[in-house]
Amino acid sequence: MAQTLFISRGLAIAKLAEGIAKNLGTLALLLLLLPFNLALVFLSMIKNIISGKGDRAIAPNTPTEKKRILITGAKMTKALQLARSFHRDGHEVYLVETHKYWLSGHRFSRAVKGFFTVPVPEKEPEAYCQALVDIAKKQDIDLFVPVSSPISSYYDSLAKKALEPYCESIHLDPEVTAILDDKHAFCSKARELGLSAPKVFRITDPQQILDFDFESDGSKYIVKSIPYDSVLRLDLTRLPFSEMEDYVRSLPISEAKPWVMQEFIRGQEYCFHATVRKGKIRLHCCSKSSPSQVNYEQVDNPTIYQWVKTFVQKMNLTGQICFDMIQTEDGTVYPIECNPRLHSAITMFHDHSGVAEAYLSDGEPQEQPITPLPDSKPTYWTYHELWRLLSIRSLAELKAWWQKITKGTDAVLSPDDPLPFLMLHNWQIPLLLLDNLRRLQGWVKIDFNIGKLVEIGGD
Numbered sequence: 001m002a003q004t005l006f007i008s009r010g011l012a013i014a015k016l017a018e019g020i021a022k023n024l025g026t027l028a029l030l031l032l033l034l035p036f037n038l039a040l041v042f043l044s045m046i047k048n049i050i051s052g053k054g055d056r057a058i059a060p061n062t063p064t065e066k067k068r069i070l071i072t073g074a075k076m077t078k079a080l081q082l083a084r085s086f087h088r089d090g091h092e093v094y095l096v097e098t099h100k101y102w103l104s105g106h107r108f109s110r111a112v113k114g115f116f117t118v119p120v121p122e123k124e125p126e127a128y129c130q131a132l133v134d135i136a137k138k139q140d141i142d143l144f145v146p147v148s149s150p151i152s153s154y155y156d157s158l159a160k161k162a163l164e165p166y167c168e169s170i171h172l173d174p175e176v177t178a179i180l181d182d183k184h185a186f187c188s189k190a191r192e193l194g195l196s197a198p199k200v201f202r203i204t205d206p207q208q209i210l211d212f213d214f215e216s217d218g219s220k221y222i223v224k225s226i227p228y229d230s231v232l233r234l235d236l237t238r239l240p241f242s243e244m245e246d247y248v249r250s251l252p253i254s255e256a257k258p259w260v261m262q263e264f265i266r267g268q269e270y271c272f273h274a275t276v277r278k279g280k281i282r283l284h285c286c287s288k289s290s291p292s293q294v295n296y297e298q299v300d301n302p303t304i305y306q307w308v309k310t311f312v313q314k315m316n317l318t319g320q321i322c323f324d325m326i327q328t329e330d331g332t333v334y335p336i337e338c339n340p341r342l343h344s345a346i347t348m349f350h351d352h353s354g355v356a357e358a359y360l361s362d363g364e365p366q367e368q369p370i371t372p373l374p375d376s377k378p379t380y381w382t383y384h385e386l387w388r389l390l391s392i393r394s395l396a397e398l399k400a401w402w403q404k405i406t407k408g409t410d411a412v413l414s415p416d417d418p419l420p421f422l423m424l425h426n427w428q429i430p431l432l433l434l435d436n437l438r439r440l441q442g443w444v445k446i447d448f449n450i451g452k453l454v455e456i457g458g459d
């Protein structure tokens with residue numbers, strides 16, 4: 001017993017030391033890259049001055065009616081993109097984040113009129129809603145556009161209800177969000193509407209999986225947590241396989257935390273984002289995808305578009321919705337899951353002037369939704385690409401990587417608004433690392449797109 005306790009303590013100390021070294025090492029690397037970031041920002045500013053655009057570059061248009069826009073999720077690139085899009089059309093933008101992310105680098109954007117912090121919605125839902133109401137009243141907000149985290153989508157629906165007396169919201173009602181955010185309920189709803197969808201089973205006990213007759217069913221399956229899990233969501237182990245009992249029983253499946261067993265569909269994966277008003281798609285984009293995607297390049301896929309168009313029409317939805325889809329060799333599309341929130345693929349609209357109007361107006365009856373411009377550059381995140389560069393093992397991989405860099409553009413760095421790029425990498429992330437170091441907390445990866453450290457059991 002004493003020996004076991006000694007070994008356990010030794011492992012805990014080793015893990016703690018590893019976490020400290022990881023935080024310190026990453027901080028050192030970010031510091032070494034500071035001159036690189038400063039150079040990029042300086043060159044962007046010079047380019048902007050030489051071009052003669054100045055402040056007009058980020059706000060060239062004067063709207064017929066100036067609106068005040070309240071956007072949550074300030075730590076995320078997609079919130080910055082929306083802020084820039086609205087500001088370019090002359091609207092006032094106010095960003096919001098939870099208290100933990102007061103350090104958001106995006107608050108320094110020229111597109112942002114004001115920045116506020118609020119309580120964590122899942123911990124203090126009433127206080128969160130009230131804080132948004134207070135901001136909306138004080139700033140005379142016209143439109144609430146939540147850039148939700150996976151956990152906060154439902155609470156933003158509650159906030160929509162609380163904000164109804166004060167402003168319009170581009171978000172779904174709570175009961176609709178609950179359906180779309182539930183992988184089992186969503187696929188079941190799609191089938192109910194006559195659309196293609198994979199077979200799904202709600203799992204509340206590991207024994208349900210072990211008792212399932214895979215042989216008679218004949219399909220392969222994957223299991224996923226219905227409540228969002230930033231780490232386990234990347235586990236795509238296919239069932240069944242020999243000696244899978246230990247794996248299945250290791251999963252945190254319970255009545256309180258249900259999972260879904262979903263038919264595995266083989267094919268090309270896509271992410272499809274749509275901003276919709278009254279059942280009509282106003283804006284959409286589509287990109288080839290993967291379980292952890294941080295590169296977006298527009299592709300036209302009429303079959304997926306028609307599936308989504310039918311779904312949002314029959315549900316009469318208003319909000320921001322993204323779908324993970326699989327298209328098989330025979331052309332059939334299957335929804336893997338629906339996320340009732342804005343997708344990072346919105347960064348593909350970085351040079352499109354019609355985004356604000358798409359959010360603010362229902363459009364004419366025959367008006368077509370906007371998509372990324374045909375010559376718009378694909379988006380990536382420089383620091384994710386630098387990490388990928390370290391894993392390149394062949395000349396072919398290096399050429400492909402270089403082509404992606406030269407063909408695309410960084411989703412954060414903008415010539416007329418360069419400061420958020422510097423503050424994200426040399427303010428926001430370093431301060432989060434220092435906080436983790438203070439708390440002796442580890443992390444799985446850094447997500448520069450979302451602007452956070454991905455932690456086991458984290459937000």
